[in-house]
Amino acid sequence: xxxxxxxxxxxxxxxxxxxxxxxxxxxxxxxxxxxxxxxxxxxxxxxxxxxxxxxxxxxxxxxxxxxxxxxxxxxxxxxxxxxxxxxxxxxxxxxxxxxxxxxxxxxxxxxxxxxxxxxxxxxxxxxxxxxxxxxxxxxxxxxxx
Amino acid sequence: xxxxxxxxxxxxxxxxxxxxxxxxxxxxxxxxxxxxxxxxxxxxxxxxxxxxxxxxxxxxxxxxxxxxxxxxxxxxxxxxxxxxxxxxxxxxxxxxxxxxxxxxxxxxxxxxxxxxxxxxxxxxxxxxxxxxxxxxxxxxxxxxxxxxxxxxxxxxxxxxxxxxxxxxxxxxxxxxxxxxxxxxxxxxxxxxxxxxxxxxxxxxxxxxxxxxxxxxxxxxxxxxxxxxxxxxxxxxxxx
Numbered sequence: 001x002x003x004x005x006x007x008x009x010x011x012x013x014x015x016x017x018x019x020x021x022x023x024x025x026x027x028x029x030x031x032x033x034x035x036x037x038x039x040x041x042x043x044x045x046x047x048x049x050x051x052x053x054x055x056x057x058x059x060x061x062x063x064x065x066x067x068x069x070x071x072x073x074x075x076x077x078x079x080x081x082x083x084x085x086x087x088x089x090x091x092x093x094x095x096x097x098x099x100x101x102x103x104x105x106x107x108x109x110x111x112x113x114x115x116x117x118x119x120x121x122x123x124x125x126x127x128x129x130x131x132x133x134x135x136x137x138x139x140x141x142x143x144x145x
Numbered sequence: 146x147x148x149x150x151x152x153x154x155x156x157x158x159x160x161x162x163x164x165x166x167x168x169x170x171x172x173x174x175x176x177x178x179x180x181x182x183x184x185x186x187x188x189x190x191x192x193x194x195x196x197x198x199x200x201x202x203x204x205x206x207x208x209x210x211x212x213x214x215x216x217x218x219x220x221x222x223x224x225x226x227x228x229x230x231x232x233x234x235x236x237x238x239x240x241x242x243x244x245x246x247x248x249x250x251x252x253x254x255x256x257x258x259x260x261x262x263x264x265x266x267x268x269x270x271x272x273x274x275x276x277x278x279x280x281x282x283x284x285x286x287x288x289x290x291x292x293x294x295x296x297x298x299x300x301x302x303x304x305x306x307x308x309x310x311x312x313x314x315x316x317x318x319x320x321x322x323x324x325x326x327x328x329x330x331x332x333x334x335x336x337x338x339x340x341x342x343x344x345x346x347x348x349x350x351x352x353x354x355x356x357x358x359x360x361x362x363x364x365x366x367x368x369x370x371x372x373x374x375x376x377x378x379x380x381x382x383x384x
Binding site for chain 2: 066067069086090091092095097100112113114115117118119121123131133135137139141142143
């Protein structure tokens with residue numbers, strides 16, 4: 001065999017090998033692109049979502065106490081409500097509407113002699129939240145013990 | 146002469162000095178004695194008065210602390226005792242002392258003394274006194290009128306018979322007769338101020354605050370002539 005022939009055969013084998021490797025690699029890439037993976041390719045890190053929505057304040061009447069005996073003909077009604085709520089205080093002798101700019105409210109309220117049934121209602125600013133109501137009885141009596 | 150003068154002078158000086166001492170001491174001694182006798186009694190009296198005041202204040206505080214008021218309708222009248230049903234649906238026994246317990250009738254924001262015997266079954270009374278569980282030793286009894294203050298949503302408006310049915314938060318239905326004396330007000334949702342309105346403005350679904358007086362002559366259970374109503378229109382909640 002001639003020397004040129006041997007070089008040509010070797011050159012052909014090397015070139016064929018390089019070509020084969022190139023085709024194989026290209027084929028693998030195509031297969032990876034077409035294959036749909038079952039497991040998620042992106043790692044999902046679980047996140048703890050903290051609910052930042054503030055729980056709505058509950059209507060509370062701090063004074064007077066239910067069943068209180070009062071000697072004066074008026075009483076200071078105080079308590080806490082959701083901010084911006086409309087507070088409606090009613091009794092047989094008086095209706096009072098307040099707009100609570102803060103979470104607290106206070107109001108001077110007249111009393112009739114004897115038993116005073118007083119209803120305090122808080123309506124939230126937007127009118128959407130639930131209505132909260134409290135009933136108290138205050139006794140305006142002038143007795144001397 | 147000299148012999149007699151010297152002892153004489155000596156004796157005189159001694160006597161004079163003794164008199165001086167005696168003169169100087171006597172008032173002090175008397176005043177000390179007086180002080181010893183009078184000051185302890187004055188201090189004692191002062192202490193007794195302070196103690197008396199303290200006891201009186203403490204007793205008043207305790208009586209004030211134990212003094213409770215309970216309102217309810219009289220269910221039983223007997224000698225020396227009454228039974229009432231409170232607004233909390235509890236039954237209370239009222240002990241009456243003929244000598245100590247005083248009774249009054251409240252009329253037009255004034256009290257008028259009455260006899261215990263004037264209290265009858267069905268009366269609404271306020272009793273004040275020492276409350277021990279469900280027994281009250283009455284100091285004062287006031288015969289009063291029972292007002293019911295409540296609210297709920299309007300479930301029916303009858304424009305022929307002029308009544309409104311209201312379902313309260315406790316799932317109780319009240320029928321309110323609108324009379325000529327009924328004070329009717331509504332919240333203006335723009336100004337958030339109350340305004341006087343007529344019966345025609347009330348709609349089903351509105352929220353309604355009401356005050357009624359129990360007279361004992363009601364035709365139906367939970368049916369009353371309304372003293373006043375206050376309407377929060379449903380539009381307030383859907384704005």
